[in-house]
Amino acid sequence: MSSFLSRAVPRALLQALRPALLLAALSLAGAAHAATDTYDGGAVAGCSFDDPSNTYSCTALSSSHDTSIASGYTVKISNAGTTNIGSTQTLTMAGGANLQFAGGLTLATSNLALTGGTLTVGGKLTLSIGAASPTVNITAGTVNISGSDGAVIHGTVTSAGDLAFYSNMRVTGLVTANSISIDKKIDVVANVQTGTLSLALQSSLTGNVNASGDVSIGNHAAVYGNLTGHNVVLVNACAYISGNAAVNAINIGAQGSVGQTITCTGPGASGSSCVSGKTNSNGNACHHSGGGGGAADLDHILISHPGTALTCEPQAVTVTACADAACSTLYTDPVDVTLTPGGQVVTISGGGPTNATVQQSTAGSVTLSASADEANNASTCANTVANNSSCTMVFADAGFKFGTIANHRAEQVQSFTLRALKAGGNSNVCLPLLTVPQNVNFSCNYTNPSSGFVPVRVNGVPLASDANSSCAAAGATVSMPFDGSGTATATLQYADAGSMTLKATLIPPSGPYTGLVLTGASLPFIAAPSSFKFSVSKDVAGIITNNPAATNETGPVFIGAGQPFQVKLEAINAANAVTVNFGSESPAESYKLAPPVLVAPAGGHTSVVTGTLDAIVKGKGATPVATMSWDEVGIINFAAALANPSGYLNSGMDVTGNVNIGRFIPDHFDTALNGTVPMACPVNPTFGTPCPAPNAGGKFVYAAQPFDLSVKAYNKSGTSTQNYEGLYAKTITLAAFNGAGASGALNQNPPGAPANLTFATIDASHFIKGVATADPPTSPATLPAYQFATAYPATPLTQPTNIWLRATDTDNATSLRGATTNEALVSVVSGRLSVGNSYGPETLPMPVVVQAQYWSGSGWVNNPAYSNATVVALTNNVTFSNCQKNLANSGSNTCAVTFTLANGNLAFAGGTGKFTVAAPGHNGSVDITLSKGGVQAIPYLPSTTGRATFGVFRAGPVVYLREVY
Secondary structure, three states: OOHHHHHHOOHHHHHHHHHHHHHHHHHHHOOOOOOEEEEOOOOOOOEEEEOOOOEEEEOOOOOOOEEEEOOOOEEEEOOOOEEEEOOOOOEEEOOOOEEEEOOEEEEOOOOEEEEEEEEEEEEEEEEOOOOOOOEEEEEEEEEEEOOOOOEEEEOOEEEOOEEEEOOOEEEEEEEEEEEEEEOOOOEEEEEEEEEEEEEOOOOEEEOOEEEOOOEEEOOOOEEEOOEEEEEEEEOOOOOEEOOOEEEEEEEEOOOOEEOOOEEEOOOOOOOOOOEEEOOOOOHHHOOOOOOOOOOOOEOEEEEEEOOEEEOOOOEEEEEEEEOOOOOOOEOOOOEEEEEEOOOOEEEEOOOOOEEEEEOOOOOEEEEOEEEOOOEOOOOEEEEOOOOEOOOEEEEEOEEEEEOOOOOEEOOOOEEEEEEEEEEOOOOOOEEEOOOOOEEEEEEEEEEEOOOOOOOOEEOOEEOOOOOOOOOOOOOEEEEEOOOOOOEEEEEEEOOOOEEEEEEEEEOOOOOOOOOOOEEEEOOOEEEEOOEEEEEEEEEEOOEEEEOOOOOOOOOOOOEEOOOOEEEEEEEEOOOOOEOOOOOOOOOOOOEEEOOOEEEEOOOOOOOOEEOOOOOOEOOOOEOOOEEEEEOOOEEEEEEEEEOOOOOHHHOOOOOEEEEEEEEEEOOEEEEEEOOOOOEEOOOEOOOEOOOOOOOOOOEEEEOOOOOOEEEEEEOOOOOEOOOOOHHHOOOEEEEEEOOOOOOOHHHEOOOOOOOOEEOOEEOHHHOEOOEEEOOOOOOHHHOOEEOOOOOOOOOOOOOOEEEEEEEEEOOOOEOOOHHHOOOEEEEEEOEEEEEOOEEEOOOOOEEEEEEEEEEOOOOEEEOOOOOOOOOEEOOOOOEEEEEEHHHEOOOOOOEOOOOOEEEEEEEEEOOEEEEEEOOOOOOEEEEEEOEEOOEEOOOOOOEOEEEEEEOOOOOOHHHHHHHHO
């Protein structure tokens, strides 16, 4: 309720209005709020107010009302006990507000609207403020902060006595106390000034420390900043100071470190005289994140053991640091572990497993255990022989002892030793028990997976009915040559993958140990697959072709781009046989595929591989066959690796495999006509088009006329293969066929080899990103051209002919692909240059009209589609002959005049061109042919002969004939 209502409205009226006000508050705010005691100069029940000093003196704060203190007002609470501000209450302070308690205070609400002011507590202050972010300066006798994860106090915190942090939080101002403690796994951000400082396990303090007394930094705890202190201890292991340390003395535990300079400040100190501790400190082995987060929890220590041991020597076990109850995640920071029995101390780094020993000198059963300061829970066990979780180990005075059987690749031969030992007079000494050859019964157990398909073989003897049976309970007997030291050596092989255990048993038939049962078990050995193998093939109409795994552009062809191929991934042993148990482990081992890598061409286009490999099939050691495709030209590489970063069954043995797939070539080519040559088929009203069906709306070219052609390399889905260039493009051979998709020699046009195609190859160097033209425009002479058997003026002339142009490269990739064949269609016609007759005075240059014509099949037709991009220079390509009258030598038709061209550049537009003969100065006539010495001015358009008549002043002969007629 506002201060205005408190002072201006009579209390009786307020009581009457309370239900209505409450309803209004609910409708406006959506929830009910406690009444508010507002300290801003108005009256507050239970408090006296001193106006000159703006001070309220109260016996207590309300246990149910909210509290609001305006800036400049002081509220003093005289209650010597502890005041509680609960989770349903709101505390509001602004600016220079001051709240003082003679006794203690429990502030247990996150409803803090503190934008300034001071909170003073004479006794103990307990803060539990959630993730609130108040702005306030705090002073108290002692301070305990809990239930405040994520909180930020904007201001200072001062404690006359102890200050304890039990929450992850930040204080922006200075924290001052007689002593400061930070509980385990708590991260605090603050600069501190204190007498003593203690950081518990896995805690951190981000800020600078000024301590007048001693400082203790616990296991995996850290100060991220500079530190000044008296006696400083960095407890085992991984305690850390990131900045400089100015100290009277410092003791650095295992893997502890100081990131910057240590300065010894004690009397008479020099150099590093104040530094002591372990010499194997290695801060690099620890994880220091820079504050705001400690190391992952150590849940417990796992002891792996064989279940039996001899009293006369230590028994090997392994210990693993587990970050969760299932030990599926490891605790990777260094940790010191003490084992029972025997008391050996070992340091586990990286989570382990780490080799250790236990030992007991008296026969009997004992429960194994391992302790570590960081562990949240008691140790657990795994009996690797019985395959259970028992922590019981049976110590005996006599028995077998295996040497370590190394982890190895499946089907590799491994040597191992077996010792027959007994306790001597001194129980810590083992003596030979058997010193002559003995028949020992061996058996094998599947540890992980818990079953299998083939047995272990010892000295080649399968521990089953045969080499293709599972391990038999009875095992098999193998002769073992024990020597004078009680040791025999043998070999072992296991063809499958998994964790196995080998056991040995002997009941001596005679001698001093008759009836004594000798047993022993090895530490489990792990047989990992030798590698992953990709099996890649293609199936075309039931014909299976294996991937040739090409390495460069000369390698064998595998398949066309985008065509489907089959892939299977297998885990194999050293003999290249499938390890069928791979993938049946618990948890199951699996693989991961690297993204396919483009092997060649270097720097080429990498297209996505479609299709996926599924998981390994349990009991098969292989994936199902997957259908895949790749849409490019070249060679790619598939690579697989074990998904487990700790190696197969956490042994450190990785499993990898890769294969080159290819060479991939284009699925097909398309051919297409380019540019202005060939020409668009014209439609002549009189003679029709020169292009036979189905090419009436297409293009045509003169016989022997070079034309441009593009060839595009495509994948199966019809996208250009950009890698078809450089070394991975091949020479193209062109052929002409008489139909779309026609094949076979009889359908070549004409039948047989396409000798009528000149320049019928396209060099591989012309391809750029899968596209090539027949030849660059600067070398038109090397463009393809289609020849007819006869050309004008020879007869018979060939009828207009359709041809389909096929491209095939040296890898036999082709544009032929059945019904979807897409090949360029062009019509070919016979052609000629028709030189017109011309008339004019002998004193002026004479223009001569030339027409490009084609043979329609029934007559010669002017070709309106013909234009020449390059002007034809006629200077050396014109023949003048059969001179008459005053242009001839007397008594013959040889020319008495040397004819020259006034304009010898012949250009065509719409099929018509023109050149000009210089005035001869005499009358008469001369025949003109656009060829010389058998060489045509335009090679694919043989020239007719026209007559130029000089000295005629009228229009041409056609008009003259009409006049005469």
